[in-house]
Amino acid sequence: MKTMLARWMGVVVGSVVASAAWLGAPGEAAACGGTFCDAGPQVMPVDQTGENVLFVVGDGRVEAHVQIQYTGSPEQFAWIVPVMALPEVTVGSDLLFQEALASTVPTFTLNRRSECDNDDDAPQFGCAAMDDAAFAGGDGGLAGDGFGGDFDEPEVVARDVVGSFEYVVLEGGTAQGVVDWLDENGFAQDDEAPPILSEYHDDGFMFVAFKLRPGAGVDEIHPVVLDYAGDEPCVPLRLTRIAAKEDMGVRVFFLGDDRVIPTNFRHVELNPIKLDWLNLGANYEEVVTLAVDEEGADGHGFVTEYAGRSAIIDGTRVHSPSWKSGPFAYARPDNLSNTLEAQGLLGGCDFDFNGNPVCDPIPPLVMPLLNNHFPPPPGVSPDDFYACTDCYADETDTLDWNPDGFVEDFEEQILAPAEHARDILQDNDYLTRMYTTISPAEMTKDPLFEEADGLGDVSNQWSATRVNVCDGPDRLELADGQIIWFDDDDVPPRFDEMPNSVAADDIMEGRLMRVADRQDQINAMLDDWNDTHAPDLGCGCTTPKRMRGSGTLAMLVLLGLRARRRRRRRKS
Numbered sequence: 001m002k003t004m005l006a007r008w009m010g011v012v013v014g015s016v017v018a019s020a021a022w023l024g025a026p027g028e029a030a031a032c033g034g035t036f037c038d039a040g041p042q043v044m045p046v047d048q049t050g051e052n053v054l055f056v057v058g059d060g061r062v063e064a065h066v067q068i069q070y071t072g073s074p075e076q077f078a079w080i081v082p083v084m085a086l087p088e089v090t091v092g093s094d095l096l097f098q099e100a101l102a103s104t105v106p107t108f109t110l111n112r113r114s115e116c117d118n119d120d121d122a123p124q125f126g127c128a129a130m131d132d133a134a135f136a137g138g139d140g141g142l143a144g145d146g147f148g149g150d151f152d153e154p155e156v157v158a159r160d161v162v163g164s165f166e167y168v169v170l171e172g173g174t175a176q177g178v179v180d181w182l183d184e185n186g187f188a189q190d191d192e193a194p195p196i197l198s199e200y201h202d203d204g205f206m207f208v209a210f211k212l213r214p215g216a217g218v219d220e221i222h223p224v225v226l227d228y229a230g231d232e233p234c235v236p237l238r239l240t241r242i243a244a245k246e247d248m249g250v251r252v253f254f255l256g257d258d259r260v261i262p263t264n265f266r267h268v269e270l271n272p273i274k275l276d277w278l279n280l281g282a283n284y285e286e287v288v289t290l291a292v293d294e295e296g297a298d299g300h301g302f303v304t305e306y307a308g309r310s311a312i313i314d315g316t317r318v319h320s321p322s323w324k325s326g327p328f329a330y331a332r333p334d335n336l337s338n339t340l341e342a343q344g345l346l347g348g349c350d351f352d353f354n355g356n357p358v359c360d361p362i363p364p365l366v367m368p369l370l371n372n373h374f375p376p377p378p379g380v381s382p383d384d385f386y387a388c389t390d391c392y393a394d395e396t397d398t399l400d401w402n403p404d405g406f407v408e409d410f411e412e413q414i415l416a417p418a419e420h421a422r423d424i425l426q427d428n429d430y431l432t433r434m435y436t437t438i439s440p441a442e443m444t445k446d447p448l449f450e451e452a453d454g455l456g457d458v459s460n461q462w463s464a465t466r467v468n469v470c471d472g473p474d475r476l477e478l479a480d481g482q483i484i485w486f487d488d489d490d491v492p493p494r495f496d497e498m499p500n501s502v503a504a505d506d507i508m509e510g511r512l513m514r515v516a517d518r519q520d521q522i523n524a525m526l527d528d529w530n531d532t533h534a535p536d537l538g539c540g541c542t543t544p545k546r547m548r549g550s551g552t553l554a555m556l557v558l559l560g561l562r563a564r565r566r567r568r569r570r571k572s
Contacts, residue, residue, distance in 0.1 A: 041111045042280055052097055054253035055233040055260075055449070056424050062230040063424075067097045067223045077212045077221075078187040080197075082205040082236050085228040086171075089208070091163040092223025093417035094364045096425075099317045100253055104306035104433045108281035109463040116470035152177030157206070163413050164220040167210045175201040182209065192242045199238055220368045222413060225420075232263075233449045241443035247289045250302075250447075251435045255428035258451040259307045259458075262434070265447045267505040267512060268292050268301040271522055272478050274500050277464045278492065287500050289437040296504030296516025299442035302434040307458040310431040317361045319422035320344055323415055325407045333374060333401040334390040340366075346387060363414045373406040433460070452510045472535030482526065485533040493533075498525050 056063040070077055154173035160166075170178055175198035187209060197207070208226065212218075235252060254260040261267050268291050276283040292301035306312075322343045331339040340346045345366050367382055376385035377395040385392055434449075465477045473486040486492050502519055505512040 041109050043107060043109045052101065052251050052253065053235065054097065054100060054255065056255045056428060057231060057233055057451070058256060058428075060229060060231060062228055062233055064226045064228075064233070065092045065096065065223055066226065067092070067094065068221055070218060070221055072218070074212045074216060074218055077210075077218070078182075079210040080182070080187070080239070081208040081210070081226065082200040082239060083169075083208055083226060083228055084205060084230055084234075086157060086169060086206065087208060087226040087228040089160065089162050089167060090225045090227070090420075091413050091417045092225045093318060093421040094223055095318045095361055095418065096313075096421040097223060099313045100431070100433070103312045103314065104253075104431065104460050106281065106284060106305050106460050106462060108275070108277070108284075109461065110277055110280060111463065111465040112468070113465055114468040114470075116468060153181055154178050154207075161213055162224065163222050164212055164216040165210045165224065166213045167208055170207045170209060178207060185209075186211070190242050196239050196242060200236070217368065220365065222365055223417075225417075233260075234446050236446050237438065237443040238446055241440040244438075244440045244443065246439045247437040248439070249285070249435065249437050251433070252302075252449070254432040254434075254449065254451075255310055255424055256430055256432075256451050257428065258430055258453055259304075259455045260432040260434070260449050261304075261452050261455070261507050261512065262302050263448045263450050263507055264300075264445060265436070266292075266297040266301040266515065267507070268294075268297050268303050269502045269505075270303055271498065271500055271502050271518075272462065272464075272480070273482065273484060273495060273522065273526065274498060275462070277476055278466070281462060285437065288435065291499075291501035292436050292438075294499060294501050294504070294516070294518075297501070299438065300445070300447075301504060302436045302447070304432065304458045305435050306431065306433040306460040307455070308431065310425055310428055312431065313425055315422050315425050318425065319418040320361060323418065325411045325415060328410060329403050329407050331403065333396060333398045334393045336374065336389045336401070337387055340386060363418065365413050369406060369409050369413065372409070373402040374400055450507075450510075452507065452512070454510075455512065469535065473533065475534075483530065483534075484526065485530050485535075487533055493529050495525060495529070498522060 052067045054065040056065070066081075068079065152174045154170035154177055156168050157171045158167075158169035170181065173181075175194060178197055178201060179194045200207070210224070212221070233252075233254065235250065237250070240248075270287055270291055274283075274287050274290075275281050288303055291297070291303065293299050320343070323345070324343065327339050327342070328336075337346070345362060347362050367386070370386055371382060374389075374396075376382050377392055380392060380395070389396070463479050467475050467477060469475060473488060474490050475486060476484040476492060478484070484492060499518040499522060501516075502522065503514055504516040506515050507513070
């Protein structure tokens with residue numbers, strides 16, 4: 001079984017899978033003459049899986065927050081991270097990742113509108129105009145210090161325990177010496193690891209080696225923060241290729257003052273026409289994969305999924321002022337539930353003014369920490385026990401409660417990470433989220449990133465409108481004003497030969513420079529389709545193939561055509 005030595009999985013093993021299959025196939029258009037707001041707008045966020053990293057860069061330091069996900073035996077957990085400088089290692093916040101993912105996830109909204117007439121005097125749209133923006137959518141620990149007198153062995157320059165992990169930092173020696181040290185200390189190896197570790201070793205990297213501390217379970221795995229001297233975030237993909245799958249997802253976040261772009265990978269702009277709008281972006285990951293493989297990026301590209309204010313992340317969902325360690329130091333075992341409830345750590349929901357549930361944020365480590373320091377009686381579930389500890393007073397021994405140990409772990413693994421997450425959100429105004437897919441054969445270099453001034457924001461909200469046309473095929477109106485007519489069976493075109501990316505850009509002196517531009521090709525293919533499939537509206541013309549500009553302008557043009565048609569009909 002390959003362990004995490006085989007890949008820098010906490011940083012780069014992740015995938016965005018567009019999943020809207022549970023919605024079923026798109027419904028048939030409403031019968032002519034009726035309104036077309038049977039379901040209202042459909043909204044679907046892209047499904048999120050895998051691991052993630054969030055970088056904070058400033059004042060000559062790089063902070064890499066790494067969310068680690070692992071299934072398997074705790075004894076087989078091993079994770080190796082190459083770093084350019086000796087890092088400070090602390091516990092990270094799962095809630096920071098949860099909120100960053102949820103608030104910036106690409107979300108697809110499909111509005112519906114009808115142009116069927118209920119009245120000869122006025123067009124009937126059925127639904128009121130809608131603002132798209134309203135729908136957001138080791139067993140026994142590590143061995144000795146590695147000073148065995150062998151010239152090849154690396155030096156252990158740091159060793160510590162952080163949260164649920166033991167770690168060491170290795171420097172120097174030879175690449176083979178690093179491999180031998182890892183073997184001797186219980187880090188399972190992959191045959192492909194030595195030559196790749198050698199690449200990093202030759203470039204002067206150190207290696208941070210993590211294991212779960214003895215007795216720690218997989219449910220106690222938490223994010224870590226690596227804080228080291230530097231000014232350029234780097235994702236070590238070369239090491240990842242050992243156990244990577246084809247078209248593996250890589251998702252990175254950046255907190256800072258400005259938008260971040262890759263410096264040695266290309267920036268890719270997706271073609272919205274290629275997205276499966278009727279299934280709310282179900283092919284999103286496929287489009288990303290094909291787009292970054294097209295000429296210009298050639299397998300080394302990122303798309304920007306969000307760029308804008310970091311305030312999009314709700315800080316109250318990351319840190320709660322009610323969380324305090326002091327009350328636990330004096331809490332009686334039979335009264336522990338009340339202490340937890342007073343701090344909102346047992347969960348609970350209220351409702352906002354719009355009737356939406358607002359629930360208390362619960363750090364995932366609360367239950368493992370409680371279980372370590374006051375385990376439930378045999379046969380009693382943790383949820384039941386901690387919700388009412390006094391209900392089981394006769395079945396528990398008060399000596400089982402370890403308040404000092406709980407307070408120490410609570411401060412290190414819950415309070416400190418939450419406060420730090422709150423602080424970095426307050427101190428950094430701008431958030432960038434980027435994504436790519438990449439295969440092992442393409443992992444020949446590590447992507448680097450930097451901030452760039454003057455680039456525009458990027459919304460994570462994708463929207464389009466399906467327009468029901470009763471005397472002809474339906475059409476799709478995209479947010480940028482492009483019109484896509486359906487065929488005679490009311491099925492949208494696939495455009496198999498159309499590019500998946502509009503453009504690929506490089507960065508030069510802080511500016512994006514276009515290296516591939518496919519907009520004209522895309523326009524020509526769309527024009528050819530619309531020339532054939534746009535219906536005759538009875539005025540001696542067809543609906544314009546593509547309406548550049550706002551969706552509102554497109555609507556006004558269509559309204560004008562329909563009014564003109566009525567005047568001619570009345571005159572005749």
